[in-house]
Amino acid sequence: MSTAIEATGLGKRYGRRGTAALDDCSFRLPTGRISALVGPNGAGKSTLLSIAAGLLRQSAGELRVLGAAPGEARAKVAYLSQDKPLHPQLSVADTLRMGAELNQERWDAAYATQIVEAGSLDPKARIRSLSGGQRTRVALALALGKRPELMLLDEPMADLDPLARHELMGTLMADAAEHGTTVLMSSHIVSELADACDHLLLLGGGRIRLGGGIDDLIGAHSLVTGRGELSGHTVIESRASGRGVTALIRRDGPVGDGWQVQEPSLEELLLAHLRSPDAPALLTPSTAAAHRTAVTA
Ligand SMILES: Nc1ncnc2c1ncn2[C@@H]1O[C@H](COP(=O)(O)OP(=O)(O)OP(=O)(O)O)[C@@H](O)[C@H]1O
Secondary structure, three states, X not given: OOEEEXXXXXXXXXXXXXXXXXXXXXXXXXXXXXXEEEOXXXXXXXXXXXXXXXXXXXOEEEEEEOOEOHHHHHHHEEEEOOOOOOOOOOEHHHHHHXXXXXXXXXXXXXXXXXXXXXXXXXOOOXXXXXXXXXXXXXXXXXXXXXXXXXXXXXXXXXXXXXXXXXXXXXXHHHHHHHHOOEEEEEOOOHHHHHHHOOEEEEEEXXXXXXXXXXXXXXHOXXXXXXXXXXXXXXXXXXXXEOOEEEEEEEOOOOOOOOEEEEOOOHHHHHHHHHHOOOOOOEEOOOOOOOOOOOOOO
């Protein structure tokens, strides 16, 4: 299984006295996955994506993108930042022409145009005259027109209306499936991620706390309700419910008598881990970094 991104002991500190946005963060993202990148505000999601895009340098450790240093992989990587920088004075058509010039070897003009046309955007309209959601569409057309091997998307759909979000997410996912593109996408909208993604990276405390295929991660946990012993299992979160408790556990063997056992939804899994920042991390074997030796930059 080849690797799209591999982080080893990755650290990032802004300024000398700043707290660490990333701290000894190690993981591997196999190619071909559509991975959600989740975590509370300030968890380091944008920082990680910027480092992978080659726009920000880490303070410690190493990050490899498609087997190379991030700067060297840039031609095969599309990055969509939260602020989606576009030139306000250019028209939509000029912006796509610029995409063609900057990515001569890979540019798919028909595809980029199709994405813009699906939003009924006037090619002559200046970027400055577009709404936030319309700019997002142009930025996505630039990113997808590049036909990247890896897409790094920082909350890409936040300012789109529900219909446009559904349509563009569908385009993105169909494209990724057809071309085997790896996608790493940060978002706070869990329902959007549950529909689109097959892989999850949960960041917290500067590290990956949950990493792996969504089905594998859900399958490793159970939502149990009842009374009795849960010893032997890792209790991620437990709350009083009726006369017993409801707990999200990481199973180690069968759950004893007296418990009703359900599979958690992705949202239940994420919320329990977000509410319990000290729960032990779980990275499935395909997501654990191969090398754990930290390298200081
Ligand atoms: N340019 C910067 N200068 C100083 N500190 C920064 C800078 N950018 C980010 N940070 C800090 O680094 C930490 C991680 O920020 P980052 O933007 O990566 O988090 P995030 O997970 O993307 O957050 P959100 O969900 O709110 O977008 C935060 O504590 C933030 O204050």
